[in-house]
Amino acid sequence: MIKTDALIIGAGPTGLFTAHQLKLIGLNCEVVDNLDKIGGQCIELYPDKPIYDIPAVPECTGEELTNNLINQLKPFDIKFHLNERVEEVKKENDNWLVKTNNGKSFSTPNVIIAGGVGSFEPRKFSPKECEKFENKSLFYSVKDKKIFKGKTVSIFGGGDSALDWAVELSKECSVNLIHRRDEFRGAQATIDKVHQLAKDGKINLFTQYQMAFVKGDKNLQSIDIKHDNNEIKNLKTDYVLGFFGLIMQLGPIANWGLNIDKKTIEVDTEKFETNQKGIYAVGDICNYPGKLKLILSGFHEGALAARACFKLARPNEKYRFEFTTSSKTIKERLGVKGD
Protein backbone atom coordinates (compact mmCIF):
# COMPACT_ATOMS: atom_id res chain seq x y z
CA MET A 1 0.00 0.00 0.00
CA ILE A 2 1.46 3.31 -1.12
CA LYS A 3 0.50 6.42 0.84
CA THR A 4 0.54 9.73 -0.95
CA ASP A 5 -0.93 13.23 -0.70
CA ALA A 6 -2.42 12.97 -4.18
CA LEU A 7 -2.72 10.32 -6.85
CA ILE A 8 -2.87 11.45 -10.46
CA ILE A 9 -4.52 9.14 -12.99
CA GLY A 10 -3.10 9.90 -16.41
CA ALA A 11 0.40 10.96 -17.46
CA GLY A 12 -0.62 13.24 -20.33
CA PRO A 13 0.29 16.93 -20.38
CA THR A 14 -2.42 17.86 -17.88
CA GLY A 15 -1.42 15.12 -15.43
CA LEU A 16 2.25 16.10 -15.73
CA PHE A 17 1.67 19.79 -15.08
CA THR A 18 -0.69 18.98 -12.21
CA ALA A 19 2.12 16.92 -10.66
CA HIS A 20 4.38 19.96 -11.04
CA GLN A 21 1.86 22.19 -9.28
CA LEU A 22 1.43 19.72 -6.42
CA LYS A 23 5.17 19.44 -5.85
CA LEU A 24 5.56 23.20 -6.06
CA ILE A 25 3.16 23.74 -3.16
CA GLY A 26 4.87 21.04 -1.13
CA LEU A 27 2.64 18.01 -1.63
CA ASN A 28 3.88 14.65 -2.81
CA CYS A 29 2.16 12.71 -5.54
CA GLU A 30 2.29 9.54 -7.64
CA VAL A 31 1.17 9.13 -11.23
CA VAL A 32 -0.51 6.07 -12.78
CA ASP A 33 -0.98 5.49 -16.51
CA ASN A 34 -2.23 2.57 -18.54
CA LEU A 35 0.23 3.24 -21.37
CA ASP A 36 3.82 2.03 -21.26
CA LYS A 37 5.13 5.57 -21.65
CA ILE A 38 4.60 9.11 -20.41
CA GLY A 39 2.73 11.63 -22.58
CA GLY A 40 -0.84 10.43 -23.08
CA GLN A 41 -2.57 11.45 -26.31
CA CYS A 42 0.37 13.73 -27.23
CA ILE A 43 2.66 10.72 -27.49
CA GLU A 44 0.17 8.11 -28.61
CA LEU A 45 -1.88 10.05 -31.16
CA TYR A 46 0.23 12.91 -32.46
CA PRO A 47 3.90 12.72 -31.44
CA ASP A 48 4.99 14.33 -34.74
CA LYS A 49 2.12 16.74 -35.27
CA PRO A 50 2.84 20.37 -34.52
CA ILE A 51 0.78 22.17 -31.85
CA TYR A 52 0.48 25.96 -32.19
CA ASP A 53 -1.54 27.05 -29.17
CA ILE A 54 0.58 26.39 -26.12
CA PRO A 55 1.14 29.79 -24.45
CA ALA A 56 4.63 31.16 -25.13
CA VAL A 57 5.52 28.16 -27.31
CA PRO A 58 4.91 29.19 -30.93
CA GLU A 59 5.20 25.66 -32.25
CA CYS A 60 6.04 22.25 -30.83
CA THR A 61 5.17 18.63 -31.50
CA GLY A 62 3.35 16.35 -29.08
CA GLU A 63 6.63 14.65 -28.31
CA GLU A 64 8.48 17.92 -27.69
CA LEU A 65 5.71 19.15 -25.41
CA THR A 66 5.89 15.92 -23.42
CA ASN A 67 9.67 16.09 -23.14
CA ASN A 68 9.50 19.71 -21.97
CA LEU A 69 6.95 18.81 -19.31
CA ILE A 70 9.10 15.90 -18.15
CA ASN A 71 12.09 18.25 -17.96
CA GLN A 72 10.05 20.68 -15.91
CA LEU A 73 9.47 17.86 -13.41
CA LYS A 74 13.18 17.04 -13.13
CA PRO A 75 13.73 18.88 -9.82
CA PHE A 76 11.12 16.65 -8.23
CA ASP A 77 11.10 13.02 -7.34
CA ILE A 78 7.85 11.70 -8.76
CA LYS A 79 7.04 8.03 -9.04
CA PHE A 80 5.35 6.97 -12.26
CA HIS A 81 3.43 3.70 -12.37
CA LEU A 82 3.18 2.88 -16.08
CA ASN A 83 1.32 -0.07 -17.61
CA GLU A 84 -1.10 0.16 -14.72
CA ARG A 85 -4.78 0.78 -15.18
CA VAL A 86 -6.76 2.00 -12.20
CA GLU A 87 -9.64 -0.42 -11.69
CA GLU A 88 -11.18 0.59 -8.41
CA VAL A 89 -11.54 3.72 -6.30
CA LYS A 90 -13.35 3.41 -3.00
CA LYS A 91 -13.69 5.31 0.22
CA GLU A 92 -11.87 3.96 3.28
CA ASN A 93 -12.24 6.15 6.35
CA ASP A 94 -11.14 9.63 5.25
CA ASN A 95 -9.01 8.39 2.38
CA TRP A 96 -9.53 6.95 -1.06
CA LEU A 97 -8.30 3.45 -1.64
CA VAL A 98 -7.18 3.05 -5.24
CA LYS A 99 -6.36 -0.29 -6.85
CA THR A 100 -4.79 -1.07 -10.23
CA ASN A 101 -5.20 -4.05 -12.52
CA ASN A 102 -1.76 -5.34 -11.51
CA GLY A 103 -2.52 -5.32 -7.82
CA LYS A 104 -0.89 -2.04 -6.76
CA SER A 105 -2.84 -0.08 -4.19
CA PHE A 106 -2.71 3.50 -2.98
CA SER A 107 -4.21 5.31 -0.03
CA THR A 108 -4.70 9.03 -0.54
CA PRO A 109 -7.01 11.89 0.43
CA ASN A 110 -6.91 13.20 -3.15
CA VAL A 111 -7.44 11.50 -6.51
CA ILE A 112 -6.98 13.65 -9.60
CA ILE A 113 -8.35 12.15 -12.78
CA ALA A 114 -6.42 13.53 -15.76
CA GLY A 115 -7.48 10.70 -17.99
CA GLY A 116 -8.14 12.38 -21.36
CA VAL A 117 -10.87 10.34 -23.00
CA GLY A 118 -10.11 7.33 -20.85
CA SER A 119 -7.47 4.64 -21.18
CA PHE A 120 -5.92 3.47 -24.41
CA GLU A 121 -6.87 -0.05 -25.41
CA PRO A 122 -5.97 -1.93 -28.60
CA ARG A 123 -8.51 -1.72 -31.42
CA LYS A 124 -9.92 -5.15 -32.03
CA PHE A 125 -11.14 -7.25 -34.93
CA SER A 126 -14.81 -6.75 -35.68
CA PRO A 127 -16.04 -10.39 -35.97
CA LYS A 128 -17.32 -11.41 -32.52
CA GLU A 129 -15.85 -14.92 -32.83
CA CYS A 130 -12.37 -13.40 -32.49
CA GLU A 131 -12.89 -12.84 -28.75
CA LYS A 132 -12.87 -16.59 -28.17
CA PHE A 133 -9.25 -16.86 -29.27
CA GLU A 134 -8.01 -13.63 -27.76
CA ASN A 135 -4.76 -14.00 -25.80
CA LYS A 136 -4.59 -17.68 -26.81
CA SER A 137 -3.96 -17.63 -30.53
CA LEU A 138 -5.08 -14.13 -31.41
CA PHE A 139 -3.12 -11.16 -30.06
CA TYR A 140 -2.99 -7.39 -30.32
CA SER A 141 0.62 -7.18 -29.18
CA VAL A 142 3.57 -9.54 -29.06
CA LYS A 143 4.91 -10.47 -25.64
CA ASP A 144 6.92 -13.56 -26.54
CA LYS A 145 7.80 -14.07 -30.18
CA LYS A 146 9.22 -17.55 -29.52
CA ILE A 147 5.75 -19.11 -29.48
CA PHE A 148 5.41 -18.36 -33.21
CA LYS A 149 8.53 -20.30 -34.27
CA GLY A 150 7.79 -22.66 -37.13
CA LYS A 151 4.10 -21.74 -37.16
CA THR A 152 1.85 -19.86 -39.56
CA VAL A 153 1.10 -16.34 -38.39
CA SER A 154 -1.43 -14.05 -40.07
CA ILE A 155 -0.72 -10.39 -39.42
CA PHE A 156 -3.34 -7.68 -40.02
CA GLY A 157 -2.59 -3.99 -40.38
CA GLY A 158 -0.72 -1.48 -42.53
CA GLY A 159 1.41 0.51 -40.10
CA ASP A 160 4.85 0.10 -38.60
CA SER A 161 3.86 -2.51 -36.00
CA ALA A 162 2.32 -4.82 -38.61
CA LEU A 163 5.20 -4.35 -41.05
CA ASP A 164 7.96 -4.71 -38.47
CA TRP A 165 6.50 -7.93 -37.12
CA ALA A 166 5.92 -9.29 -40.63
CA VAL A 167 9.60 -8.75 -41.43
CA GLU A 168 10.79 -10.11 -38.08
CA LEU A 169 8.57 -13.18 -37.99
CA SER A 170 9.22 -14.06 -41.64
CA LYS A 171 12.65 -15.29 -40.50
CA GLU A 172 11.25 -18.20 -38.54
CA CYS A 173 7.56 -18.49 -39.42
CA SER A 174 5.28 -18.63 -42.39
CA VAL A 175 3.78 -15.14 -42.52
CA ASN A 176 0.56 -13.87 -44.11
CA LEU A 177 0.30 -10.09 -44.16
CA ILE A 178 -3.24 -8.81 -44.72
CA HIS A 179 -4.14 -5.16 -45.22
CA ARG A 180 -7.29 -3.36 -46.35
CA ARG A 181 -5.58 -1.41 -49.17
CA ASP A 182 -2.49 -1.54 -51.37
CA GLU A 183 -0.67 1.33 -49.67
CA PHE A 184 1.11 0.87 -46.36
CA ARG A 185 1.81 3.72 -43.98
CA GLY A 186 5.02 2.57 -42.28
CA ALA A 187 8.63 3.65 -42.77
CA GLN A 188 9.52 3.47 -46.49
CA ALA A 189 12.51 1.19 -45.85
CA THR A 190 10.30 -1.34 -44.08
CA ILE A 191 7.64 -1.15 -46.80
CA ASP A 192 10.34 -1.87 -49.43
CA LYS A 193 11.60 -4.77 -47.35
CA VAL A 194 8.10 -6.26 -47.07
CA HIS A 195 7.60 -6.04 -50.84
CA GLN A 196 10.99 -7.68 -51.40
CA LEU A 197 10.16 -10.50 -48.96
CA ALA A 198 6.79 -10.94 -50.69
CA LYS A 199 8.58 -11.22 -54.04
CA ASP A 200 10.96 -13.80 -52.56
CA GLY A 201 8.00 -15.80 -51.30
CA LYS A 202 8.85 -15.21 -47.61
CA ILE A 203 5.69 -13.23 -46.91
CA ASN A 204 2.28 -13.93 -48.44
CA LEU A 205 0.80 -10.54 -49.09
CA PHE A 206 -2.98 -10.03 -49.26
CA THR A 207 -4.08 -6.46 -49.88
CA GLN A 208 -7.62 -5.12 -50.14
CA TYR A 209 -8.61 -7.91 -47.75
CA GLN A 210 -10.06 -7.71 -44.25
CA MET A 211 -10.83 -10.24 -41.52
CA ALA A 212 -14.22 -11.84 -42.08
CA PHE A 213 -14.34 -14.90 -39.82
CA VAL A 214 -12.22 -17.12 -37.58
CA LYS A 215 -12.65 -20.89 -37.45
CA GLY A 216 -11.65 -23.45 -34.88
CA ASP A 217 -12.89 -25.16 -31.74
CA LYS A 218 -10.37 -25.05 -28.98
CA ASN A 219 -7.53 -23.95 -31.17
CA LEU A 220 -7.66 -21.55 -34.04
CA GLN A 221 -7.58 -23.42 -37.35
CA SER A 222 -8.17 -20.97 -40.14
CA ILE A 223 -9.49 -17.54 -40.98
CA ASP A 224 -11.67 -16.19 -43.75
CA ILE A 225 -10.54 -12.96 -45.31
CA LYS A 226 -12.74 -10.93 -47.56
CA HIS A 227 -11.66 -8.89 -50.58
CA ASP A 228 -13.18 -5.48 -51.39
CA ASN A 229 -14.97 -7.27 -54.25
CA ASN A 230 -16.52 -9.67 -51.68
CA GLU A 231 -14.43 -12.68 -52.70
CA ILE A 232 -13.60 -14.83 -49.64
CA LYS A 233 -10.30 -16.62 -49.10
CA ASN A 234 -9.65 -19.18 -46.40
CA LEU A 235 -6.19 -19.20 -44.85
CA LYS A 236 -4.92 -21.95 -42.55
CA THR A 237 -3.21 -20.29 -39.64
CA ASP A 238 -1.96 -21.03 -36.15
CA TYR A 239 -1.86 -17.47 -34.89
CA VAL A 240 -3.41 -14.11 -35.72
CA LEU A 241 -1.95 -10.71 -34.88
CA GLY A 242 -3.95 -7.50 -35.25
CA PHE A 243 -2.27 -4.08 -35.28
CA PHE A 244 -4.91 -1.39 -35.65
CA GLY A 245 -3.55 1.10 -33.16
CA LEU A 246 -5.21 2.12 -29.94
CA ILE A 247 -8.60 3.48 -29.03
CA MET A 248 -9.61 5.38 -25.95
CA GLN A 249 -12.18 3.79 -23.65
CA LEU A 250 -13.60 5.37 -20.54
CA GLY A 251 -13.31 1.97 -18.87
CA PRO A 252 -13.56 1.52 -15.10
CA ILE A 253 -13.89 5.29 -14.45
CA ALA A 254 -17.58 4.84 -15.24
CA ASN A 255 -18.01 2.74 -12.07
CA TRP A 256 -16.66 5.13 -9.46
CA GLY A 257 -19.92 6.90 -8.64
CA LEU A 258 -19.08 10.08 -10.51
CA ASN A 259 -21.50 12.24 -12.47
CA ILE A 260 -20.68 11.37 -16.06
CA ASP A 261 -22.24 12.91 -19.14
CA LYS A 262 -21.13 12.01 -22.68
CA LYS A 263 -17.91 10.36 -21.47
CA THR A 264 -16.89 13.42 -19.45
CA ILE A 265 -16.98 14.04 -15.69
CA GLU A 266 -18.86 17.00 -14.25
CA VAL A 267 -16.78 19.29 -12.00
CA ASP A 268 -17.05 22.67 -10.32
CA THR A 269 -14.80 25.45 -11.57
CA GLU A 270 -13.31 26.42 -8.23
CA LYS A 271 -11.56 23.18 -7.34
CA PHE A 272 -12.39 21.00 -10.35
CA GLU A 273 -13.83 18.62 -7.83
CA THR A 274 -16.36 15.98 -8.88
CA ASN A 275 -19.49 15.07 -6.94
CA GLN A 276 -17.18 13.01 -4.68
CA LYS A 277 -15.15 15.00 -2.16
CA GLY A 278 -11.43 14.56 -2.82
CA ILE A 279 -11.85 13.30 -6.38
CA TYR A 280 -11.04 15.87 -9.04
CA ALA A 281 -11.12 15.75 -12.82
CA VAL A 282 -8.93 17.92 -15.03
CA GLY A 283 -8.09 18.18 -18.73
CA ASP A 284 -10.15 16.70 -21.56
CA ILE A 285 -12.09 14.39 -19.27
CA CYS A 286 -13.74 17.12 -17.19
CA ASN A 287 -16.81 19.07 -18.14
CA TYR A 288 -18.25 22.39 -16.94
CA PRO A 289 -20.04 25.28 -18.63
CA GLY A 290 -17.65 26.79 -21.17
CA LYS A 291 -15.16 23.91 -21.08
CA LEU A 292 -12.57 24.03 -23.87
CA LYS A 293 -10.64 20.88 -24.72
CA LEU A 294 -7.32 22.66 -24.95
CA ILE A 295 -4.05 21.69 -23.30
CA LEU A 296 -3.80 25.16 -21.77
CA SER A 297 -7.18 24.70 -20.07
CA GLY A 298 -5.90 21.47 -18.55
CA PHE A 299 -2.93 23.33 -17.07
CA HIS A 300 -5.24 25.87 -15.41
CA GLU A 301 -7.57 23.18 -14.10
CA GLY A 302 -4.64 21.19 -12.67
CA ALA A 303 -3.22 24.25 -10.90
CA LEU A 304 -6.53 24.88 -9.12
CA ALA A 305 -7.15 21.21 -8.29
CA ALA A 306 -3.67 21.04 -6.75
CA ARG A 307 -4.52 23.91 -4.36
CA ALA A 308 -7.71 22.13 -3.38
CA CYS A 309 -5.68 18.99 -2.60
CA PHE A 310 -3.63 20.95 -0.06
CA LYS A 311 -6.62 21.39 2.25
CA LEU A 312 -7.31 17.67 2.48
CA ALA A 313 -3.66 16.58 2.61
CA ARG A 314 -2.62 19.16 5.21
CA PRO A 315 -5.79 19.88 7.17
CA ASN A 316 -3.88 21.63 9.97
CA GLU A 317 -1.82 23.93 7.78
CA LYS A 318 -2.84 27.03 5.93
CA TYR A 319 -2.02 27.26 2.23
CA ARG A 320 -0.19 30.45 1.32
CA PHE A 321 -0.10 31.58 -2.27
CA GLU A 322 3.45 32.28 -3.46
CA PHE A 323 5.18 33.16 -6.72
CA THR A 324 8.02 31.05 -8.10
CA THR A 325 9.90 34.27 -8.84
CA SER A 326 10.12 35.31 -5.23
CA SER A 327 9.37 32.45 -2.84
CA LYS A 328 12.39 31.04 -1.01
CA THR A 329 10.49 27.89 -0.09
CA ILE A 330 9.53 27.19 -3.68
CA LYS A 331 13.09 27.83 -4.86
CA GLU A 332 14.32 25.31 -2.32
CA ARG A 333 11.84 22.78 -3.61
CA LEU A 334 13.05 23.45 -7.14
CA GLY A 335 16.66 23.19 -6.03
CA VAL A 336 17.55 26.59 -7.45
CA LYS A 337 19.56 29.27 -5.70
CA GLY A 338 17.76 32.32 -4.33
CA ASP A 339 18.84 35.86 -5.17
Next chain:
Amino acid sequence: MAKITYITHDNQKHEVEVQNGLTVMEGAVQNDIPGIDADCGGGMACATCHVYVKEDWFNKIPKKEDGEEDMLDMAFEPKTNSRLSCQIVVSDEIDGLEVNIPSKQA
Protein backbone atom coordinates in the same frame (compact mmCIF):
# COMPACT_ATOMS: atom_id res chain seq x y z
CA MET B 1 -26.86 25.58 -44.84
CA ALA B 2 -27.08 22.02 -46.02
CA LYS B 3 -29.49 19.26 -45.16
CA ILE B 4 -27.51 16.22 -44.00
CA THR B 5 -29.11 12.85 -43.40
CA TYR B 6 -27.41 10.61 -40.88
CA ILE B 7 -28.57 7.02 -41.00
CA THR B 8 -27.73 5.08 -37.88
CA HIS B 9 -26.99 1.37 -37.87
CA ASP B 10 -30.57 0.51 -36.91
CA ASN B 11 -31.71 2.34 -40.04
CA GLN B 12 -33.07 5.39 -38.24
CA LYS B 13 -32.87 8.51 -40.36
CA HIS B 14 -31.84 11.75 -38.72
CA GLU B 15 -32.26 14.78 -40.97
CA VAL B 16 -30.62 17.96 -39.75
CA GLU B 17 -29.72 21.35 -41.18
CA VAL B 18 -26.02 22.01 -40.66
CA GLN B 19 -24.37 25.40 -41.05
CA ASN B 20 -21.82 25.93 -43.78
CA GLY B 21 -18.27 25.71 -42.51
CA LEU B 22 -18.99 23.15 -39.82
CA THR B 23 -17.95 19.56 -40.48
CA VAL B 24 -20.32 16.63 -40.90
CA MET B 25 -18.91 15.32 -37.60
CA GLU B 26 -19.75 18.58 -35.79
CA GLY B 27 -23.24 18.50 -37.30
CA ALA B 28 -23.75 15.08 -35.73
CA VAL B 29 -22.29 15.92 -32.33
CA GLN B 30 -24.22 19.21 -32.00
CA ASN B 31 -27.47 17.46 -32.87
CA ASP B 32 -26.88 14.50 -30.52
CA ILE B 33 -26.86 11.96 -33.32
CA PRO B 34 -25.80 8.63 -31.83
CA GLY B 35 -22.85 6.62 -33.13
CA ILE B 36 -20.32 9.38 -33.85
CA ASP B 37 -17.87 9.44 -30.95
CA ALA B 38 -15.29 11.93 -32.30
CA ASP B 39 -12.96 11.23 -29.40
CA CYS B 40 -10.15 13.47 -30.66
CA GLY B 41 -12.48 16.36 -31.46
CA GLY B 42 -11.69 16.66 -35.15
CA GLY B 43 -7.92 16.29 -35.14
CA MET B 44 -7.93 13.35 -37.57
CA ALA B 45 -6.24 11.34 -34.85
CA CYS B 46 -8.75 8.73 -33.76
CA ALA B 47 -11.07 7.43 -36.52
CA THR B 48 -14.14 7.42 -34.26
CA CYS B 49 -16.23 9.70 -36.48
CA HIS B 50 -16.14 7.15 -39.30
CA VAL B 51 -19.08 7.13 -41.74
CA TYR B 52 -19.99 5.48 -45.04
CA VAL B 53 -20.91 7.91 -47.80
CA LYS B 54 -23.47 6.83 -50.42
CA GLU B 55 -21.61 6.08 -53.67
CA ASP B 56 -22.96 8.96 -55.75
CA TRP B 57 -22.09 11.44 -53.02
CA PHE B 58 -18.73 9.81 -52.34
CA ASN B 59 -17.47 10.88 -55.76
CA LYS B 60 -19.02 14.34 -55.54
CA ILE B 61 -17.60 15.60 -52.25
CA PRO B 62 -13.99 16.87 -51.96
CA LYS B 63 -11.50 13.99 -51.96
CA LYS B 64 -9.59 12.67 -48.97
CA GLU B 65 -6.42 14.54 -48.10
CA ASP B 66 -3.17 13.03 -46.83
CA GLY B 67 -3.56 11.22 -43.58
CA GLU B 68 -7.27 10.44 -43.75
CA GLU B 69 -6.75 7.12 -45.54
CA ASP B 70 -4.04 6.19 -43.01
CA MET B 71 -6.44 6.94 -40.18
CA LEU B 72 -9.18 4.92 -41.85
CA ASP B 73 -6.94 1.84 -41.52
CA MET B 74 -7.80 2.09 -37.82
CA ALA B 75 -11.54 2.48 -38.29
CA PHE B 76 -14.06 -0.19 -37.40
CA GLU B 77 -15.02 -2.13 -40.57
CA PRO B 78 -13.77 0.33 -43.19
CA LYS B 79 -15.13 0.01 -46.72
CA THR B 80 -14.26 1.64 -50.03
CA ASN B 81 -16.80 4.42 -49.34
CA SER B 82 -15.50 5.15 -45.84
CA ARG B 83 -14.74 8.71 -44.75
CA LEU B 84 -13.93 10.49 -41.52
CA SER B 85 -16.84 12.86 -41.02
CA CYS B 86 -14.56 15.45 -39.37
CA GLN B 87 -12.91 15.91 -42.76
CA ILE B 88 -16.09 16.66 -44.72
CA VAL B 89 -16.81 20.39 -44.56
CA VAL B 90 -20.43 21.43 -44.97
CA SER B 91 -21.30 23.79 -47.84
CA ASP B 92 -24.30 24.44 -50.11
CA GLU B 93 -22.76 21.96 -52.57
CA ILE B 94 -23.31 19.02 -50.24
CA ASP B 95 -26.96 19.86 -49.48
CA GLY B 96 -28.78 16.53 -49.34
CA LEU B 97 -25.74 14.43 -48.34
CA GLU B 98 -26.54 11.05 -46.81
CA VAL B 99 -24.11 9.20 -44.59
CA ASN B 100 -24.40 5.84 -42.85
CA ILE B 101 -23.01 5.45 -39.35
CA PRO B 102 -21.31 2.09 -38.62
CA SER B 103 -22.62 -0.23 -35.90
CA LYS B 104 -19.90 1.04 -33.63
CA GLN B 105 -16.75 3.11 -33.78
CA ALA B 106 -14.39 0.70 -32.06
